[in-house]
Amino acid sequence: MMNEIIINYKTSEKRFATxxxxxxxxxxxxxxxxxxxxxxxxxxxxxxxxxxxxxxxxDIGTEKxxxxxxxxxxxxxxxxxxxxxxxxxxKFVQKGEKLIVQVKxxxxxxxxxxxxxxxELFGExxxxxxxxxxxxxxxxxxxxxxxxxxxxxxxxxxxHEGFIIRTGALHSSEEEWLSELNILxxxxxxxxxxxxxQKPPSLLEKSSMFERELVKELAHLTNGRIISDDxxxxxxxxxxxxxxxxxxxxxxxxxxxxxxxxxDSEIEKSLRRVxxxxxxxxxxxxxxxxxxxxxxxxxxxxxxxxxxxxxxQTNILxxxxxxxxxxxxxxxxxxxxxxxxxxxxxxxQLVQKTIQEEVKKDPKYTRLVGFTSLGIFQMTRKKxxxxxxxxxxxxxxxxxGKGKVESPETMAFRLERExxxxxxxxxxxxxxxxxxxxxxxxxxxxxxxxxxxxxxxNVKIFLLTLSFSRPNYYIRQFGTVxxxxxxx
Numbered sequence: 001m002m003n004e005i006i007i008n009y010k011t012s013e014k015r016f017a018t019x020x021x022x023x024x025x026x027x028x029x030x031x032x033x034x035x036x037x038x039x040x041x042x043x044x045x046x047x048x049x050x051x052x053x054x055x056x057x058x059d060i061g062t063e064k065x066x067x068x069x070x071x072x073x074x075x076x077x078x079x080x081x082x083x084x085x086x087x088x089x090x091k092f093v094q095k096g097e098k099l100i101v102q103v104k105x106x107x108x109x110x111x112x113x114x115x116x117x118x119x120e121l122f123g124e125x126x127x128x129x130x131x132x133x134x135x136x137x138x139x140x141x142x143x144x145x146x147x148x149x150x151x152x153x154x155x156x157x158x159x160h161e162g163f164i165i166r167t168g169a170l171h172s173s174e175e176e177w178l179s180e181l182n183i184l185x186x187x188x189x190x191x192x193x194x195x196x197x198q199k200p201p202s203l204l205e206k207s208s209m210f211e212r213e214l215v216k217e218l219a220h221l222t223n224g225r226i227i228s229d230d231x232x233x234x235x236x237x238x239x240x241x242x243x244x245x246x247x248x249x250x251x252x253x254x255x256x257x258x259x260x261x262x263x264d265s266e267i268e269k270s271l272r273r274v275x276x277x278x279x280x281x282x283x284x285x286x287x288x289x290x291x292x293x294x295x296x297x298x299x300x301x302x303x304x305x306x307x308x309x310x311x312x313q314t315n316i317l318x319x320x321x322x323x324x325x326x327x328x329x330x331x332x333x334x335x336x337x338x339x340x341x342x343x344x345x346x347x348x349q350l351v352q353k354t355i356q357e358e359v360k361k362d363p364k365y366t367r368l369v370g371f372t373s374l375g376i377f378q379m380t381r382k383k384x385x386x387x388x389x390x391x392x393x394x395x396x397x398x399x400x401g402k403g404k405v406e407s408p409e410t411m412a413f414r415l416e417r418e419x420x421x422x423x424x425x426x427x428x429x430x431x432x433x434x435x436x437x438x439x440x441x442x443x444x445x446x447x448x449x450x451x452x453x454x455x456x457x458n459v460k461i462f463l464l465t466l467s468f469s470r471p472n473y474y475i476r477q478f479g480t481v482x483x484x485x486x487x488x
Contacts, residue, residue, distance in 0.1 A: 013030070027266070042061065066114070070089040074131035100117060102115065128185070131162070281314045292326075319337075332387070337379070362381070428458075428479075
């Protein structure tokens with residue numbers, strides 16, 4: 001079956017899902033409050049140089065000035081003096097100097113953003129580092145392939161360029177790789193030209209985490225079909241995505257694209273504690289502050305032979321679904337899996353081998369530790385962002401944190417998507433009841449989201465405050481502006 005990437009982009013909450021062989025294998029959701037400056041490129045001005053810290057501070061227009069260490073300066077990296085580490089930062093940068101920098105870590109309440117002047121531009125097949133001066137290759141390739149790619153990159157390296165050859169390049173041609181390199185070189189040249197015309201502090205290149213994750217997924221799958229509800233996003237993908245293996249389609253139906261392709265039901269399933277498997281067995285998944293625990297149960301499955309055969313079949317099926325759920329839910333950190341007890345060591349090895357094969361599909365680094373003496377399987381998975389449940393849920397205010405309910409953000413964005421599907425060609429106004437917390441998110445700062453939605457949908461939206469124990473909303477009535485305004 002063809003790989004599919006379904007993209008819901010036209011609303012405030014940006015979402016995409018990957019479908020492989022008819023099964024959802026990845027869900028990525030970015031809400032406005034999750035927006036980050038990481039990856040943004042600025043032309044800044046050095047405001048202070050601290051020799052004692054071997055660092056300088058750069059004004060990029062944020063409330064607190066950014067911090068950059070000496071080792072993150074091209075002038076230091078490219079200096080050939082073998083004793084350069086003994087020189088102070090003032091030898092490599094001066095106060096008042098203009099500097100092109102990239103954000104590595106967002107500003108906090110205590111510290112300004114962490115910066116680097118070693119710029120990285122992300123492609124599907126490489127990370128291009130114009131001033132990096134080194135070459136690295138994905139560890140997912142065999143040694144011969146990695147050596148070949150290192151030689152190829154070295155052959156095309158110019159000046160102080162650096163490359164990180166990504167997994168997506170390992171199965172592509174030299175021509176495809178060069179095509180992307182030329183695009184990234186042109187992009188960097190454009191940034192340099194912009195820096196000469198802009199007065200610091202100015203934003204030169206805005207990075208989108210959503211689109212970076214999307215490009216990673218395109219590189220991971222290599223081919224298939226992309227379906228989106230946003231024409232401009234499809235155009236950007238067409239211009240910047242250099243493989244001809246992807247077919248692009250625009251979703252025109254009124255129904256939300258995630259509903260059409262049944263992704264919403266998969267999200268709902270991925271927030272459940274209990275996951276039923278096709279043979280009647282089930283998983284119980286608990287996310288805590290310290291770790292994620294997964295318990296495997298035979299449930300209704302009794303097997304066809306002896307009990308140990310039933311246990312093995314259940315554990316193998318559970319291992320496959322467990323890895324899929326880890327990727328969809330984007331859990332990170334320590335993960336403990338309590339498989340049904342296996343007396344046979346060969347059976348344990350078969351289950352561990354199944355997990356090893358399944359985690360190859362996971363783009364994030366996963367370390368398999370193995371079974372403990374108590375039969376608990378230990379593994380870790382790199383955590384780079386909030387999990388799906390952390391994004392979509394908050395602690396329930398009624399049960400004081402013993403359970404979770406959908407957050408005001410989740411409810412507000414659901415309401416927005418629902419309004420997009422309503423027949424406003426027939427009605428000029430709508431009356432909605434919603435709780436204060438949902439209303440705050442739905443309307444946005446100074447009602448900017450509300451006004452944008454009213455203008456886009458050509459409808460007047462009336463809001464009444466709803467008193468409820470958890471975030472919620474109800475679309476109460478459609479009609480004319482006159483009849484609905486009479487209810488206030």
